[in-house]
Amino acid sequence: MSICKNSERAxxxxxxxPHARQVGDLWFLSGVGPRKKDSKxxxxxxxxxxxxxxSYDIEAQCHSVFQNVKMILEDIGSDWSKLVDVTVFLxxxxxxxxxxxxxxxDYFKENQPCRTTVEVNALPTPIAIELKCVAEV
Structure with missing residues (x-):
């Protein structure tokens, strides 16, 4: 059995x-970008x-996407320290x-999940980065 959840803040x-789906002891997050909630x-x-x-500022997008992932994790009952795998699309x-x-x-000094970083031609919205994450419950 699996459970789907969405964040109210992301x-x-x-x-x-959904933002996330729980299967067993893991949360699988859908792709998360740097967009702001309720805004273009x-x-x-x-x-x-x-x-x-x-034009774009990758630094601003990185901070924003990490914040969005953090909010989703908190809202589903997990947290940043429980991330076990991160796939990065640039x-x-x-x-x-x-x-x-x-x-x-800077964000992963304490917790160092596995990571894969790939370049993609485009993402569904005009963004330069998206993360796909797996975290423990």
Whole structure:
């Protein structure tokens, strides 16, 4: 049996899926981006009139996505220290990986989950980073 949950504080998913699903002793989080709840604002992103990205600040997006993951974990009854696996999707590995890696190290000093980082061509909204996480209950 599994349980699906959503956070009241994190941005709504952009499709028909929950923020998290519990299976056994693990929580599987759906992809989490840096968007703000109840807003079209994406921290660090400036959009053109056509909705495409004019410029972005990967540092601002990193802090925001980590905050969104933290809120979801807290709202489902888990926490940051219980993360066991993180998959990172970056749209520009060449320019953003070094900054992302530095910020990641600040957030994961105590807990060091397994991690995979991949570059993708695009994400569903005009963002430069998304995380897919697994945490203990």
């Amino acid at each position: 941005p709504l998913p952009v499709g028909l899926y 604002e994406i921290p660090g992103v400036t959009l053109k009139e056509d909705g495409s990205i004019a 749209t520009n590995m060449k320019d953003d990986f070094k900054t992302f890696n530095r910020i990641y190290a």
